[in-house]
Amino acid sequence: MKVVSKIVIFIFLLFPQLFFSQQNHSAFEKEIIAKSKKIMGESNFNKAQYFFLQKEWDSTLVYSMKQLSIGNQNKEIENFCHFFRGFSFKEKKIFKESKKEFTSISKDFEFFNHSKMLLGQIVLEEKKFKEAINYFQEIEKLHEDELLGIKKSSVKHNLGLCYLHLKEFKKAEHYLLQSIKLEEKQNDSSILVGSYGDIATLYYDQYKDNLAIPYFEKAYHLSKKVKNYQLKQNAALNMAVVEKNRNHFAKALIYREEYDQWKDSLNNQNKIWEVAELEKQFAIKQKQKEVGLLQAENRIKIAERNGFFYSSIVLLLLLGTAVYFYREKIKTNKIILTQKEALDELNDTKDTLFSIVSHDLRSSVNAMKTSNTKLRENLATKNLDELDSLLHQNSAIANGTYNLLDNLLHWVLLQTKQSFFEVTSMRLYFIVELMAYNYLPLISEKNLVFENSVSKKDIVFADQESLKIILRNFLDNAIKFSKENGILKIYTQNTNEDYCELIIEDNGIGMSENTRTSLLKETTLMSKKENAEIIGTGLGMQLCKSMIQKNNGKLDIESELGKGTKIIVSLAKKYHNGQY
Amino acid sequence: MDNINVLIIEDKPSESDALIKGLQANNYTIAGLATNHKDALSLFYNNKVDIVIIDIFLNGLPDGLAFAESINADPNASKPFVFLTSSTDRKIFERAKLTKPFSYLMKPFNELELLYALELAFEKFYAQDDVFLSEEENTVISKEYLFVKKGKLLKKVDISDIIYIEVEEKYCNIITEKEKFVILISLTKILELFDSTVFCRTHRNFIANTKKITEIIPSDNLIILQGNHRVILSDKYKDIINKTYILK
Known part of the structure; x- marks a missing residue:
């Protein structure tokens, strides 16, 4: 029984050698890589091939299945897939499926022989x-060329093994010896150890001890x-068994010890592995602890950082609001x-x-007073002509004063x-008539020639009362x-689409350019008196400007000293919304 | 043509004197002078009044406004009116504006301003804007009267006195029992505003008062009116015969 078990051990040692262990870049692999380059489009195939080379059998199975399930594709890819699947199944010891896959590979497949070889191995197992x-x-x-990386020695060895199991020793011997010859050429010790073991077992089974x-x-x-400890151990054990059978117990003992030693060293190795494993685990635990500590530290740090972050945000907000309010305050201050x-x-x-108004009023009233005194004197002397002129003078003074007060009120x-302001349409001619x-x-x-040549058709939009005040002041x-004997003309010019220009023209004393510009200047300040005798308070002009503005109109003055003045008031021809 | 009757509501004699003087100088008849709200109402309802001049403030209270509001409330009795005021107080004006049609006269005023305000009140009240100031027309038509501006003067004509109207381009010859005069008005406006059951067109150029017809002679295409006035009856307007028959 021991012998059989030994043989079994050797057989198993032989199997995984076929494609990978020593033939890393066998023709097969190269072929697969080349193929996958050609078939770039098939991602499933590429993946299957990749995992196949990586010896990840499960993934290989999955992707090759996917590739196959697509169907309707080229025969070669299909064959490759079947091959991958067969190989993977074999590696996973699912021999039935593996056989199925290998047998579905067609004969024209490049690696058909490999699949045959593998099938042989499966049935052998x-x-x-x-x-x-x-x-x-x-x-x-087959001829050497067709083998594509299949080792003839392996084939012969396998054949030998088969015959060995069938107890056809002669044939077995023949093949095993052949394979040993080939393997010796290859000079691979570990394979040779197995092969020598096998042939020895062959002889030993036939009790050809001398040969064995x-x-x-x-x-x-x-x-x-x-x-390989396993090989050493087996070889030693075999020797121990042999020596024991030859009754060389001392030698057998040595071999047995050696066997135990190898076994121990194998165990030791395992123990070392275990210790190493434990150490590793301990180290991992240690590391984990450290990691935990670091994590805790990190958490604390993050918490700190967050705290800092939030407090800084709050501070920033406070600062922002403070700045905002400060700015608002500055604004309001401004x-x-x-x-x-x-x-x-x-x-x-x-x-x-x-001051101006009171001064004017005082002088007016004073003039009236003195005039009244004169009036009484003349009444006493019954100087009627003088009375008439004085009365005229008085009424003129009263008129002027009244106008001043009226302007002041407005x-x-x-x-x-506070005043009522309503823009309506009106005929300019009549307003001029009413005021004139x-x-x-x-x-x-004054013996002036007065002419109102405003067309009765001119209609403007303005507030009636303010327009009256404007006209009255300019008149x-x-x-x-x-x-004396001057000419006073009022007329309109309709050059603008939106405005009617009312012109009040006289040929009186006129004004200087300085006076003109200062009159037109936009200011709330009263213009100072230049000629106290004639020029009034400036209040009238100011009032007119404001009222024209309020009526959405414009004012312009053309004047020349000694030749006369043109006051041009532009009034809206159309109703303007807003502003009123 | 008759004078226009003006009712004055004014508490200050100096103001009312000036008003009366100005109005009379321009051939207005003063229908009465009230100094308070109560008198104003009785004078208004017991006299023939064509227009009212109302001082907003009577004895320091805005009773003038109240009066205007009360006469405005009765559409049959309401007449044109002018507010007289010395204030430019916006609040008062806002309230006065509600008594449409709204026209006002600001104190102090001159004679022209007074006349202008009255004319404006007529125009606004009878909703015939821009009549007296335009060059195309000079007559405002109410239900009873024609208000005609002759030169500077404003006069009224009782519409029921009109016998017939003869149209001559822009002008209309108005023929009454007593007189004959020309006004500036468009024919369409007359047809629109006159009572069409009373005034009928008999010819392209004639409008006759059917109440003044004495005889119709269809064979001669002639209508004879009171005072022996004759107007032409053209074929186009001959259905007037049926109307007048019913009337008689």
Whole structure:
């Protein structure tokens, strides 16, 4: 029984040698790589081939199955897939499936012989020796060129093994010796140890001890060069058995000890492995602890960092709001400042206005007083002619004062925005007529030629009362600055689409360019008096400008000293929304 | 042509005196002078009034406004009116504006402004804007009267006094029992605003008062009206015969 078991051990040692162990880049592999390059498109095939070369059998099975399930493809890929699958199944010891795959490979497949070889090995493992012999013999007949990396020695060895199992010793001897010859050429110790073992067993089974022992010894000596403990152990054990049978107990004991030693060293190795494993585990635990510690540290750090982060955000926000409010405060301060400036300016205007108006009023009333005294004196002396002229003078003074007060009232109303303001359409001609009516006595007194040649068709949009005030002031001025027998004309010009230009023209004293520009300048300040005798407060002009602006109109002045003045008031022809 | 009757509601004698003087100088008849709300109402309902001048403030209260609001509430009695005010107070104006049609006269005013305000009130009240100031027309038509501007003066003509109207291009010859005058108005406006059951067109150029017809002579295409006025009856307008028959 021991012998049989030994033989079995050797047989198994032989099998995995076929494609990979020593033929890393066999023709087969090269062929596969070349093939996969050609068939780039088939990702499943590529993957299957990749995993096949990597000896990952399960993955190989999966992808080759996928490739096959696509169907309808070239025969070669199919054959490769079957081959991969057969090989993988064989490696996984699922022989039935493996056989199925190998048998479905077609004969024209490049590696058809390999598949045959593998089939032979499968049946050999299944102990169907005769069938195996059929396969191996077929391969043996092939020419060297067709083998593509299949080792003739392996074939012969396998054949020998088959015959050995079938107890056909002669044939077995023949093949094993042949394979040894070939293997010796290849000079692969570990294979040779097995082969020597096998042939020795062959002889030993036939009780040809003389022939067997040298091979056992050869195997034993060779095994010393090999690193495989299992081989060493087996060779030693074989020697021990042999010596025991020869009754060389002492030698047998030595071999047995050696066997034990190898076994121990194998065990030792295992123990070392175990210790190493334990150490490794310990180290891993240690590492894990460290990692845990570090993680905890990290967590603390992160917590710290987050805390810092949030607090900095809060601080930033606080800073932002503080800056915002500070800016708002500055803004409001600025607004307040500008308002204050505007108020100051207005206050100044008001003060100047007060002083001018009160001064004017005082002088007017004073003139009236002295005139009244004169009037009484003349009444006493019944100087009727003088009375008449004085009365005229008085009424003129009263008129002027009234106009001043009226302007003052409207100015105040405009400033406080209390007045009624309604823009309506109106015929400019009649408004001019209405206003000129008041001045007819003055006009005739100065002997002026007055002409209202505004067309009755001219319609403007404005507030009636403010337009009246504007006209009254400009008429008043025009008459005031006209010389005796002068000409006063009011007319319109319709050159603009949106505006009707009302022109009040006189040929009076006119004004300098400086006065003109200062009058047109946009300012709330009152213009200073230049000629106290004639020029009034400037309030009228200011009022007119404001009112024209409020009516969405424009003011322009053309004037020449000594030749006269043209006041041009542009008024809207169409109704403007907004602003009113 | 008759004078226009003006009712004045004004509490200050100095103001009312100036008003009366100005109005009379321009041939207006003063229908009455009220100094308070109550008097104003009784004078308004007991007199023939064509237009009212109302001072907004009576004895310091805005009773003038209240009066305007009350006469405005009765569409049969309401008449054109002009607010007289010395204030430019916006609040008062906003309230006054609600009493449509709204026209006002700001104190102090001159005679022209007074007349202008009255004319504007007529135009606005009878919704015939821009009549007196335009060069194309000079007559505002109400249900009872024609208000005609002759030169600077505004006069009224009782429509029921009109016997017939003869159209001559832009002009219309108005023939009443007593007089005959020309007004500026378009024919379409007359046809639109006159009572069509009373005034009928008899010819392209004639509109006759059917109440003044004395005789129709279809064979001569002639209608004889009161005062022996004759108008032509053209074939196109001969269905007037049927109408007048029913009327008689």
